[in-house]
Amino acid sequence: MYLCERIKYNVMCIRSKYLAGALAAIVLSIALSGCGEDKFEISGEVDDAGGQTLYFDRVEIDGVTTLDSVSLGADGRFAFRRAGVSSPEYYRLRLDGQVINLAVDSTESIRIAASRAAFATDYKVSGSDDCAKIRELSLLQIRLQRRVNAIINDPTLRVSETEDSLASVIQSYKTYVKKNYIYSAPYRSYAYFALFQTVVAGGMERLIFNPRADEEDIKAFAAVGTSWDTYYPGTVRGENLHNITIESMKNIKILRAEREAMISPDRIDTSGVVDIALADNKGNVRRLSDLKGNVILLDFCSLAQEGTAKRMMALRDIYNKYHARGFEIYQVSIDQSEHFWKTQTAALPWVSVNDPAGLGADCLVTYNVSRLPTYFLLQRDCTPYKRDEQITDLDKEIEALL
Numbered sequence: 001m002y003l004c005e006r007i008k009y010n011v012m013c014i015r016s017k018y019l020a021g022a023l024a025a026i027v028l029s030i031a032l033s034g035c036g037e038d039k040f041e042i043s044g045e046v047d048d049a050g051g052q053t054l055y056f057d058r059v060e061i062d063g064v065t066t067l068d069s070v071s072l073g074a075d076g077r078f079a080f081r082r083a084g085v086s087s088p089e090y091y092r093l094r095l096d097g098q099v100i101n102l103a104v105d106s107t108e109s110i111r112i113a114a115s116r117a118a119f120a121t122d123y124k125v126s127g128s129d130d131c132a133k134i135r136e137l138s139l140l141q142i143r144l145q146r147r148v149n150a151i152i153n154d155p156t157l158r159v160s161e162t163e164d165s166l167a168s169v170i171q172s173y174k175t176y177v178k179k180n181y182i183y184s185a186p187y188r189s190y191a192y193f194a195l196f197q198t199v200v201a202g203g204m205e206r207l208i209f210n211p212r213a214d215e216e217d218i219k220a221f222a223a224v225g226t227s228w229d230t231y232y233p234g235t236v237r238g239e240n241l242h243n244i245t246i247e248s249m250k251n252i253k254i255l256r257a258e259r260e261a262m263i264s265p266d267r268i269d270t271s272g273v274v275d276i277a278l279a280d281n282k283g284n285v286r287r288l289s290d291l292k293g294n295v296i297l298l299d300f301c302s303l304a305q306e307g308t309a310k311r312m313m314a315l316r317d318i319y320n321k322y323h324a325r326g327f328e329i330y331q332v333s334i335d336q337s338e339h340f341w342k343t344q345t346a347a348l349p350w351v352s353v354n355d356p357a358g359l360g361a362d363c364l365v366t367y368n369v370s371r372l373p374t375y376f377l378l379q380r381d382c383t384p385y386k387r388d389e390q391i392t393d394l395d396k397e398i399e400a401l402l
Contacts, residue, residue: 040104043079044112046095050074052116055094059101061240064092087232088130088189095119101138103130103189133190134339137181141197144173144208148201152389159376159384166201174209174217182220187227192237195224204370211248219268221245263281276332281342286330286351292326292382295401300364301373303335303344311373312348318394319350325402326380334358334372377401 033064042296046054049072055070070078084107093100095110098120100112110131114123121142125131151157151165182191197208211218225241232238236378276288276298288298301308319329329350334339336358345352355361363369367376377397 028220038084038107039081040084040090041079041081041109042093042104043077043109043111044114045078046072046076046112046119049076049095049116049117054078056080057092057094059090059092061236067091082278087235088192088237090189090193100125101134101193103128103134103193105130105189107324112296130189133181133188134193137177137194140173140177141208142198144169145199148199152201155386155390155392157386157390159387159390162387162390170199170208178220183223187231191224192228192241195221195241201312201370206370211244212251215390217246218248219247219387236318241296253311274366276330276366278332278355278363280353281345288330289382291328291330291351293380294326295380295398296378296382297327297329297375297398298332298367298378298384299329299373299375300367300369301333301384302342303333304337305372308344316349318398321395323349323400324396325387326400327398332361332363334361334364 005318042056046052052072054070054072055066056070058065058067067082068080070080074080085104086106088105091102091104093102095116096119100114100120100123102110102125106109108128110125110127111262112123121139123135125135147169148166151169154162157165177194177197183193185191195209198205199208200206209217209220211221213386221241222245225238225245228235228238228241229314278286280286288296297315297318301311315329315331319327331345331348331350331352333341333342333345333352333354334357336356338356340353343356348369375388377387377391377394379385379401385401386397
């Protein structure tokens with residue numbers, strides 16, 4: 001009996017072990033299968049980057065979050081894996097301050113081949129048509145930025161010519177991108193990416209597509225927003241597009257009314273002078289056009305900024321040097337503390353006015369001022385000649401106009 005029982009027990013153990021092993025294999029198989037279905041992978045290699053740290057970031061609506069990083073070996077290989085997504089999300093690889101932008105909408109396996117020297121500009125991407133399109137858009141954006149920089153830094157262009165040239169190249173870019181990347185497939189992740197591209201001009205980063213100021217840009221946002229409502233209903237990005245479109249439509253109505261109010265004889269005269277009329281520190285309204293006949297330095301500033309005292313001393317030297325020959329300064333402060341502004345300007349010899357609207361001042365919009373301080377040199381007919389970014393020798397430029 002004992003022997004029989006022992007045999008039965010051994011058989012049962014063997015069966016239990018077999019069943020447990022089979023069950024474990026099944027569970028492992030399901031787990032592995034699940035990993036394959038529920039994750040996306042971004043992998044590849046970066047040449048000549050051994051010892052460097054490669055970062056993997058998620059680009060969210062309200063900022064960028066670093067998800068992972070790896071110290072690259074001699075072969076430069078890397079692989080990042082995350083849980084799959086059901087609607088487009090945006091990521092980037094970051095190395096030495098350069099970035100490669102990527103989009104993931106499911107469980108793709110995306111491969112990147114790049115070099116350290118030209119990480120952001122000369123990489124190859126496979127496994128995702130959307131990421132390939134984002135690469136095209138990124139390169140187009142880089143070329144646009146170079147053209148903008150060249151225009152701003154061209155000393156031969158006057159202010160009006162600079163503004164016209166900038167408007168022209170940016171509009172050309174928008175027309176091309178809308179046709180080939182947005183309206184052709186507004187539901188794709190690269191169409192959304194295109195809407196939020198930026199360009200730096202005047203030291204300030206701004207959206208290339210600005211729905212809050214351009215009615216045509218609203219249409220692009222609306223097209224992508226409508227598609228996302230259909231293909232990705234209830235997503236945060238889709239709702240954000242919807243909200244931007246609605247708010248921008250309201251804002252455009254306000255801007256249209258303001259523009260109509262601005263186009264009046266007291267703002268723009270027949271010579272094309274865009275006038276400014278604000279109160280000085282004695283309460284008297286001073287018009288920029290009242291200084292016509294002089295070479296004018298039109299200065300926009302905030303007196304509360306660091307370094308203002310040193311800058312004021314430099315302006316005083318310029319004013320004392322050329323005032324007797326027909327040189328004037330019309331300085332617009334956007335400081336919102338009237339007492340502070342009056343205290344700071346009480347002893348200034350030139351025209352100093354204040355717009356308490358601050359960064360929302362109409363005059364900043366009219367003269368396309370995107371950073372402070374900024375100044376323009378105006379000719380004797382009160383029309384812009386050059387802005388500070390185009391001037392390397394202020395004395396020489398003033399001498400040329402006097």
